[in-house]
Amino acid sequence: MDTTTAKRAYRFRFYPTPEQEQTLRRTLGCCRKVYNMALEARSEAWTVRHESVSYEDTSRMLTDWKKTKEYAYLREVSSVPLQQSLRHLQAAYRNFFAKTGDYPRFKSKKNGGAATYAASAFIWDWDKRELTLAKMREPLPVRWSRTLPRKARPSTVTVSLDPSGRWHVSILVEEEVKHLPASPNKVGVDLGTEHFAILSTGRKSPTHATSTVTRRSLNKPNKLSPESRKEATTIAKPV
Numbered sequence: 001m002d003t004t005t006a007k008r009a010y011r012f013r014f015y016p017t018p019e020q021e022q023t024l025r026r027t028l029g030c031c032r033k034v035y036n037m038a039l040e041a042r043s044e045a046w047t048v049r050h051e052s053v054s055y056e057d058t059s060r061m062l063t064d065w066k067k068t069k070e071y072a073y074l075r076e077v078s079s080v081p082l083q084q085s086l087r088h089l090q091a092a093y094r095n096f097f098a099k100t101g102d103y104p105r106f107k108s109k110k111n112g113g114a115a116t117y118a119a120s121a122f123i124w125d126w127d128k129r130e131l132t133l134a135k136m137r138e139p140l141p142v143r144w145s146r147t148l149p150r151k152a153r154p155s156t157v158t159v160s161l162d163p164s165g166r167w168h169v170s171i172l173v174e175e176e177v178k179h180l181p182a183s184p185n186k187v188g189v190d191l192g193t194e195h196f197a198i199l200s201t202g203r204k205s206p207t208h209a210t211s212t213v214t215r216r217s218l219n220k221p222n223k224l225s226p227e228s229r230k231e232a233t234t235i236a237k238p239v
Contacts, residue, residue: 012144016141031085034086055090
């Protein structure tokens, strides 16, 4: 049996305590602010000076912003979600230049918001089923509506608030996917227009079987000729 790894996100509702909600709302606001400031800086650099600003440039800008009195509040939240916001902006630009997405837009508070935590910014305890984020003393009160794979380890955790005020957490994990190997005794059948069927061995069924079958309604019993019945029986049997 073949085994591969695949990424899959599991989404849950959770109900934060008043202290947790205050921290989360502050974090979401800082992520939105950093994203918008970086987007403004990149757009202005290209429009005014025709300069290209990279993710590394915006990361250095974030460090400088934290040192100012105006944006000192950015130091009150975990730095990991702020860096992830810059990575999301970089991905949006990459999709735009690849013509697979629109030009990045400024984020609005009325749409809620989201903050992504990398593995270094949360603690996952499988046995206790507890998820604790950075800057928090208690685990999130998550409603575990499904079970995560036993061997899976979360790589990122995204906390989001929708416009209706509901909190969700999306846990991205890598899990093993098992595939059954193809049996050498089985033969595939390809139905076509020029032939009734083409076996994976290369054998072709003549077109007269096609006309015999397709002319008849599938809701009624088919009365095939002896030759067509023999041909259909041959195709149905394993080779």
